[in-house]
Amino acid sequence: MELARVLGWTVEFLQAAFLVTDDMMDQSSKRRGKPCWYKLDHVGLMSCNDANLLEQEVYHMIQLFFHYKPYYQKLVDLMHETTRYTAYGQCMDMLSSPPNEPAQFVLFTADRYNTIIKYKTAFYSFVLPVRLAMYMSLCNSQDEHKLAETILLKIGHLFQMQDDYLDCFGDPDTIGKIGTDIQEGKCCWPIVKALEMCDQNQRQTLDTNYGINDEKCVAIVKEIYHELNIQEVYTECEECIYNDICVMIDDLKFKSNLCPVIFYEMLDKIYKRVK
Template identity: 30%
Template sequence: LQLFNTTAREVCEGQQLDMDFEKEANVGLEAYLHMIELKTSVLLAASLKMGAVLGGAGERNQNLIYEFGKKLGLAFQVQDDYLDAFGDPAKFGKQVGGDILANKKTFLLIHALETASGNQLKELNAQLQGNEERKVEKVLQLFRDCHVDDWALELKNKFLDEALAHLDDIAVLSKRKEPLKELAQFLVQREY
């Protein structure tokens, strides 16, 4: 019950941070990671840990599966942000660029703002202030120019590797971990 209550509170805190970020001009990567951890990752982590508790796992394994879920949640969110910008609309099921049109703080935008050159930063800020017809196209080009797409894929894989390392440390037979490894691969390689 404590895990459930803590998770419910954290998800609400994460949602509030997400709404607060809409009003803030500058959101750093660490603050965004914290928000995603609360809004998305702890829900997956708690679900996995509850299963471990119900299955009679020891405290160490419960904590490892929780950390697996947290890192997997981060990888999932990076993929979600990536798909919103660079996904195939036919596979994604909706038009890409919704986060860009809403000026939503995402991994991609935060990294672009942190790494853009002077001229790129000026153009990116101009696009964020405006509502011109080609906003999505122009911001995506700036993302590509700043190599945000490549960086996002590297970051996603980093979080996935960290998640799988926690899973590997769980003291159960490897074959019992396979469904979770398959789930992890599915969540981060999805195209929708």
Template identity: 35%
Template sequence: MSRQFVRSVIKNLKGEVCHLMSNSLKGREHEMFHSRLEKNFAYNMGDGKCARAALGMDIYNALCPTATEEDKTNAAKVCITNELLQTFLLVTDDIMDNATTRRGKPCWYKLDGIGLSAINDGLLLDSAIDQLIRSVISNHPKKDAILRDVNETKRVTIIGQTLDSLMAGIDGCTWERYKQVVAHKTSHYTYLLPLQLGFHLADRVDYKELDDYLDIFGDHTITGKTPTDIAEGKCTWISCKALDIMRDPKTNQNLLKEFTNNFNKEDDKCVARVKEIFTDLKLDSEFKKFEKTESDEMEKLLEQIQVNEVRPILQDTLAQLSGRKN
């Protein structure tokens, strides 16, 4: 229900965001800017899953079951700023990764007439976050706390983005780096910020009790089997685990040599060979073992959460994360 509600709010939010960002302009300049931002918002914000905003709304609804429709709508707008943050990061990340598609369609910077000006378009979406929060909840007692946590999330995530882009290749595939990239680049804005927003919007202060439990969600942001990750030599769970296995003297050392020769190369044949090596190493099976161990531990920790309204939401999030629920 929260996801459907969030999507309905996003449809009506484009005009509000464009107005907030363009109200200092006049005449033709206003029309040009408004048109560009409207196109930017519609293209980049229209097809996401809205999982982060929906999680924030799930938390808010659980803590404020009697909230008015107006309060729910305003809460949704604030939670949607997390989607704006993610979209800003994806627009710029696609340029850094030289990606071609995003969500089944060409990346924004690949469109005719866009190019590297997409960097500025991403910054526009980012700057809209602060404007929207200040406009929607100008008198909310936790407004400053929300702005603080959103800005902290940006800082942490951009650090993770930087780590992810540095030192590609085998030398950069270490568990220490992987853990830090995941903790900074993904888990903070995917799990911690939605929780913070939900609690702040409900004017609750007991979310800090959950910080330790939120950390455990980070390791599940895994994948690392996409052609882009392989071609760019990204540090992922898959690449780190593969190297662990191949460096074992009991493993055929020719695999490590082949992996070294094909990993971090933008060549379809090289990417295909690396994927074959992943299959030969039975990494799918290895991941399932890891996931089962982690999920069991997470379930035990979640049972200890004292905020009863929130526990089932995090348990549901774990179920989706573990592939047990769509």
């Protein structure tokens, strides 16, 4: 149990490194109800090095506690793989809305969005912790790792879709941050869905106002979302994806020895979440 807790902390350290750099790139002001790390007067650009320190401590802890274990190298390789994938996703996210340029609506497709959230969020948030635990349990079957990954990527997809929705429609006091996806011109779920549904006039309005750091522009974009019933569409999509994931988990008893309870616990933690 001690080793399991240490392994859990490595995941937390890696996420902390990602969030410190993500907040800087997004020019965010709050994280979990408090000022972002780089926003503190005594930190500033020192946060770049702090993020490096957090990431390096991941490998330091793994070396200290797991160097004698037969699965040591698998832990290290999976951490590197996950970090690489997350960097891919972050890069695609940033390139979809380059600084000081209009949002690239031509890139705001469902396929691109799905790819961004797969790499930017789903791997490190959901695939990584479960696959680490599988290695620690001496489960080395490539087929079972791939099966687990498929389900967890789907859960991660739902999580990021929820996150994008809450950025726009959530209560800042509840979610612990002020949503800025519209101002930043992010390729996120509400705008991707809106571009699929809008007419020519609505698209022109979105094109004019999306990605502008102005309260009036943000309000106009949200008004288009209301016209398109994005909140109702989101509820239907969340329910549909949830049911699909439940089917995938139920099928485990026919395909593998993986424990369905683990996947249901993760799914239930995020289903219909409000923060």
